[in-house]
Amino acid sequence: MDSKDITILRILDGLWETYEWVPLSEIKERGPPMPYEKKLRNLKKLDLVLLTTKDEMHVKITEKGQDTLAVWDFKRHGVIDEIGHVVGEGKEAVVVLAKKGDDFVALKFNRYYSAEFQKIKESLSYSAIKWWKQRLGRKNRPLDISRAKAQIEYYALSKLEKKVNVPKPLGINRHVVAMEFLGDQVPAPLLHQVGKGSGLKDEIIENYEAALKLGIVHGDLSPYNIIVYDKPYLIDWPQAVPKGFEGAKELMERDKKKIDDFF
Ligand SMILES: Nc1ncnc2c1ncn2[C@@H]1O[C@H](COP(=O)(O)OP(=O)(O)O)[C@@H](O)[C@H]1O
Ligand SMILES: [Mg+2]
Known part of the structure; x- marks a missing residue:
């Protein structure tokens, strides 16, 4: 866990009212450049987010993430x-x-x-x-x-x-x-x-x-x-x-x- 992970969690947390599942593109738009897919897979391993990957990756923060x-x-x-x-x-x-x-x-x-x-x-x-x-x-x-x-x-x-x-x-x-x-x-x-x-x-x-x-x-x-x-x-x-x-x-x-x- 580093401050970039926290940045990602914060973006997800800030969008809870707008999206049930946040599209990856929305996260990228709001955050600084970083390897998002890799970071998100790591956050998922820690149970801090959930991921679905149909067309585009979609993300949801978990209770543990909050x-x-x-x-x-x-x-x-x-x-x-x-x-x-x-x-x-x-x-x-x-x-x-x-x-x-x-x-x-x-x-x-x-x-x-x-x-x-x-x-x-x-x-x-x-x-x-x-x-x-x-x-x-x-x-x-x-x-x-x-x-x-x-x-x-x-x-x-x-x-x-x-x-x-x-x-x-x-x-x-x-x-x-x-x-x-x-x-x-x-x-x-x-x-x-x-x-x-x-x-x-x-x-x-x-x-x-x-x-x-x-x-x-x-x-x-x-x-x-x-x-x-x-x-x-x-x-x-x-x-x-x-x-x-x-x-x-x-x-x-x-x-x-x-x-x-x-x-
Ligand atoms: N300020 C506190 N200091 C020490 N222990 C606390 C404090 N607040 C809650 N607890 C402990 O946590 C338990 C659950 O807290 P409580 O506020 O009653 O929440 P809930 O019943 O909704 O789970 C309490 O029974 C008590 O043992
Ligand atoms: Mg009680």
């Missing part, structure tokens, strides 16, 4: 120095440990599984995506769901960080959010692992109310989305919606009930 661009840009912008291993893998995201100086950073890579998304589309959890579409004024244009989720989470964390216990947001690139790492090389335990410690419930509710006061409903709160690291932190915000938005009230009631039920 991950690579995000990590490259986080380094370029000084958000991280190096990337480590996977520390968390949920239904809709992969969380990776990274380092900046002596500090640990969590990188959350949002994933898009179309089967999973079909289910979401019919559920309350879709409110956040609807809200974000409106906010971007993109009612009739395609939205990259993984990126939208990263943007919603980053927006919520930025709005809340001063008044609510959340991981401090450190950066966003494409479908990836960089945030403060809660734990010491390994993530601190989740509430469901810690159990019902004294005072935890009140502190969680206070934090939840503080978020509401700032106009934000979490939308996916549960003992699996609270990390206990000295104090309870509310994590995992891509389903957040503003208080007045459609579905917000039901989501708020569901969040509160899940905490009540646990305790």
